Amino acid sequence: MLARQAVLSTIRMVREENLDVRAVTLGINLNVCANPDPDKLVKAVYERIVEKAGSLVRFCNEVSDKYGLPIVNKRIAVSPASILLEGHTVETAVKLCQALDAAAEAVKIDLLGGFSALVQKGITPGERTLIESLPQALTATRRVCSSFNVGTTKAGINVDAVKLIARKVIETAEASRAARGFGCAKIVVFANMPEDNPFMAGAMLGPGEPECVINVGVSGPGVVKRAVDRLVQLDPEATLDEIAEEIKHTAFRVTRTGELIGREVADRLGIPFGVVDLSLAPTPRVGDSVGEIYQSMGVRLIGAPGTTAAVMLLNDAVKKGGAFASSAVGGLSGAFIPVMEDHALSKAVTDGTLTLEKLEAMTAVCSVGLDMILLPGNTKAETVAGIILDESAIGITSRKTTGVRVIPVPGAKPGEFVDFGGLFGAGVVTQSASPEGAEVFVNRGGHIPAPIHSMMN
């Protein structure tokens, strides 16, 4: 028999606190589609995705109805597309990207990740082809997301890869000038990239993963914010450890919900369940913001001293609750701070309380990276490369994932407002206190060796 309070508290989370499952992502390995004939390759890719994912949305909707719980995003992550491009041309890479896009549309999902390459130690010809194709591929498609791993704690940082990708970020922005550089919103560059991340734009089915698998991203930040609000309303003098405890309990329930939904969808698809990613992914909606959680804790102006500690507290409490809730925690599992996709963070950047440098500090305590940040149109490739190197350095030194998703907006100046609409949100163009000055360092290229603590054996 269910306890009365148990039923009531769960119903309250569903009805009033926006408990949901943020992403159910189907991983599909495409390696079997490799073919020297470009036409046969893209046909095989399209058919495999449609075959494996044809029932994904229907099953997600059925499970969603059964539990009265929204599944906000249904998505696909494929194995790194660069593997399929060995021996192929940029033209084939663009065709492949279009086939991925068409398959995503056919199975009614909004985003597909995995137009990706793992280049932390070196770049193969296929990986180079994929990177070179980015400006054309990402402007010719709507649903495909691209991601790269440029460094790991074990391998160090591939600076040559960072330079090449940074140049392509600038070119992609220019190629999507009419959409204000939107193509770059679909490129993320990681250090210590997880192989089972269900969230876009970085979702990919990494090596070592099953042929097909369901990974799940837990509920958005709204439910945690409301839990903190309720605690503070009941006890305005609540201490930070009490707030951490409240977040931990909420994270437990949120994680269990995610695993239940993920396992049931996987069961219906007849494939294994992978992981629950504990990351709290915001949307531009009011009440669905990570920044609002910091404000509920008492950080009135996001970016003020204390903000980084608030990020750390939130991350740690979510992980502790999640780790107790499930033995299948994985993916990124860190707080996202995607500026444009989070109205409170976006406002803080607009108001000038939150700077690029403060965001970088926040990423050092386990948020995932510099995400959805608008840069001026005159940003140089060396500046983008420098940002990627800094974030990668934080990641590989701290043995954690960090990522960069920046959008240089062609023709835009600092302070200019840009609106991508929908989940991608809006914000103002910002820049570093010193956007230039490290060109010589970046242009040396080569490889930054792995930190000493990588030698663990």
Place this chain on the structure above:
Amino acid sequence: MQEPCQPDCRRFITSVLVPDRVGLLRDVTRAVFSLEGNIGSIRQTVIDGFFNLVFTSEHPRQVSPETLRALLDSTLESDAVVTVLDSPEIKPPVVPTGSRFVTMTRGKDKPGTIFAITSFLVEHGVNIEDWMVEEEDGRVVYIAQVVVPEAVDFRMIQERFREAMAKLGLTGLLCHENIFRATNEIGPIKSLIGK
């Protein structure tokens, strides 16, 4: 569920309704024990200050329902209502099997709401296993654990329930009980799948 009654035993089902006070359950069980009774299933609640108890017990054949009722009547307060029925055999349930769901209905407290909810459920072959009432922010919340027959399309019932309750000015929700188990219990989620 109890095993079938031994040939030399009798089984009774007893209900007790009496204003609540400390020691009622002890007094009832002492009476049962004094008649060499063994209690099987038991459920006790307090509703608006009234102690409400239902239990089954097995006694030697020479003990009659009247003996137990008389003893309880003399043990408890004069305004206690005691019923003891002979329950010689365990009958298989006549309710349908299916999946366990929870309905939640929330709104202003007014006469006829429970009748409306239960009428809806009966019309759709849904059996109520448990019923709870809670007040929340000045609104009354009815929570029922129900069994939806396998053959019935729960999505159709879900939609109709929502609509029927909305016509009465109430918010209605029907969802599978596993969501409550998942969020409130600590066992592996895997064990819930397929149930």
